[in-house]
Amino acid sequence: MNILLIGSGGRESALAWKINQSKKLTKLFITPGNAGTSSFGENVDLPINDFETIKTFVLKNHIQMVVVGPEDPLVNGIHDFFASDNELKNIGVIGPKKIAAQLEGSKDFSKAFMERNNIKTAAYKTFDKNTLEAGFQFLDSIEPPYVLKADGLAAGKGVLIIDNVDEAKAELKEMLTNSKFGKASDKVVIEKFLKGIEVSVFVLTDGESYVILPEAKDYKRIGERDSGLNTGGMGSVSPVPFANKVFMDKVEKEIIQPTINGLKKEGIDYTGFIFFGLIKVDNEPWVIEYNVRMGDPETESVVPRIKSDIIELFEAVISKTLNNTTIEIDERFAVSVMLVAGGYPGEYQKGDSIKNIETINDSFVFHAGTKINNNNEIITNGGRVIAVTSYGNTMIEALVKSISSAEKIEFQGKYFRKDIGKDLL
Numbered sequence: 124m125n126i127l128l129i130g131s132g133g134r135e136s137a138l139a140w141k142i143n144q145s146k147k148l149t150k151l152f153i154t155p156g157n158a159g160t161s162s163f164g165e166n167v168d169l170p171i172n173d174f175e176t177i178k179t180f181v182l183k184n185h186i187q188m189v190v191v192g193p194e195d196p197l198v199n200g201i202h203d204f205f206a207s208d209n210e211l212k213n214i215g216v217i218g219p220k221k222i223a224a225q226l227e228g229s230k231d232f233s234k235a236f237m238e239r240n241n242i243k244t245a246a247y248k249t250f251d252k253n254t255l256e257a258g259f260q261f262l263d264s265i266e267p268p269y270v271l272k273a274d275g276l277a278a279g280k281g282v283l284i285i286d287n288v289d290e291a292k293a294e295l296k297e298m299l300t301n302s303k304f305g306k307a308s309d310k311v312v313i314e315k316f317l318k319g320i321e322v323s324v325f326v327l328t329d330g331e332s333y334v335i336l337p338e339a340k341d342y343k344r345i346g347e348r349d350s351g352l353n354t355g356g357m358g359s360v361s362p363v364p365f366a367n368k369v370f371m372d373k374v375e376k377e378i379i380q381p382t383i384n385g386l387k388k389e390g391i392d393y394t395g396f397i398f399f400g401l402i403k404v405d406n407e408p409w410v411i412e413y414n415v416r417m418g419d420p421e422t423e424s425v426v427p428r429i430k431s432d433i434i435e436l437f438e439a440v441i442s443k444t445l446n447n448t449t450i451e452i453d454e455r456f457a458v459s460v461m462l463v464a465g466g467y468p469g470e471y472q473k474g475d476s477i478k479n480i481e482t483i484n485d486s487f488v489f490h491a492g493t494k495i496n497n498n499n500e501i502i503t504n505g506g507r508v509i510a511v512t513s514y515g516n517t518m519i520e521a522l523v524k525s526i527s528s529a530e531k532i533e534f535q536g537k538y539f540r541k542d543i544g545k546d547l548l
């Protein structure tokens with residue numbers, strides 16, 4: 124079968140690597156992809172939110188399945204576009220329709236969904252510019268720190284956690300009346316701060332049944348021991364030792380099942396990944412957020428632990444036969460370390476040549492912000508450049524291998540964290 128994979132990050136590199144191993148694959152196209160994805164398929168440069176252009180390509184190249192990496196095209200309705208088009212409607216799409224994509228695309232929608240379905244999440248209220256005063260009063264009535272979330276997609280920047288009430292009020296006003304995050308902050312969710320440790324849990328679902336993928340923990344801060352600015356993710360580890368059987372049974376019973384049942388009850392058809400951003404508070408799992416895609420950089424440690432054929436899993440999603448499907452998981456640890464450009468997450472340089480990738484034999488090299496220039500050299504093309512993932516029988520063994528591989532790869536200003544997973548030991 125011919126597959127089109129949408130996206131260009133480390134997540135898509137890991138997915139492309141896995142799809143490319145399937146015995147069911149005829150040809151994989153990745154759009155737009157990066158320098159690394161071109162070793163697993165053919166990169167094509169399509170505008171990923173221009174569905175008519177994607178349609179032309181899909182028909183011309185006899186694509187039978189579309190796997191959507193990032194949330195944007197899902198929130199914009201790519202699945203709905205395929206489902207309502209006579210020539211496309213039989214092509215499988217991995218990723219939910221627009222209505223379900225609101226679980227990620229609207230914090231207000233997702234909080235209300237959780238409340239309706241008795242899924243544990245922080246208490247909240249939603250405000251808009253007409254209810255700004257009520258928002259101020261609500262802030263006065265709760266304890267710091269204050270968690271303010273832009274309702275819509277804000278490229279991962281729409282969540283503010285603030286200690287001081289006056290500052291929180293000023294930010295609320297900026298978001299609602301001065302469009303701090305554009306239209307995304309036309310509504311703002313204010314919620315109670317939860318103190319605990321986070322874990323990312325993933326399922327693949329056909330809307331009726333689901334398989335649970337390996338869980339992971341990601342590391343968002345630029346500095347070691349979680350210091351400094353937030354980033355798009357500096358590494359990940361899977362499995363997560365504290366997410367033991369007792370905890371994961373609770374996650375399944377109290378969060379995964381009520382979510383799938385809630386979607387069914389509300390008549391929302393769902394085919395694709397659900398990413399549960401959870402926080403463990405006194406051994407209880409609470410939902411911080413839903414995403415309607417895989418996580419990045421979690422995918423870079425999760426996908427290498429999936430032993431099953433991923434196209435077979437996707438086919439079961441599309442034919443809604445996931446209840447007859449089991450998933451085989453590699454017991455080993457996978458630790459993924461992200462190599463970033465100097466200066467990131469502030470200003471950084473692009474276009475530096477990357478050396479020694481071919482010398483890595485103990486780890487997987489998943490490209491993120493890379494491209495091939497006119498001289499056929501691999502160069503940096505983003506802040507997060509390459510994820511290096513290794514297996515180990517212990518977390519430390521996997522981490523040490525990833526660090527050693529990360530040290531070999533060279534580019535101007537390269538930086539990476541050497542403590543991924545260490546907080547869990």
Ligand code: AMP
Pocket residue numbers: 245270272279282314315316317318321400411412
């Ligand atoms: P979100 O985009 O909702 O995942 O929020 C981004 C990050 O903010 C999360 O990964 C958490 O680290 C933090 N966060 C969000 N909501 C809360 C909350 N209610 N309590 C504590 N931390 C939170």
Ligand code: GLY
Pocket residue numbers: 341355356414417418419420421
């Ligand atoms: N790693 C968090 C995310 O993908 O949103």
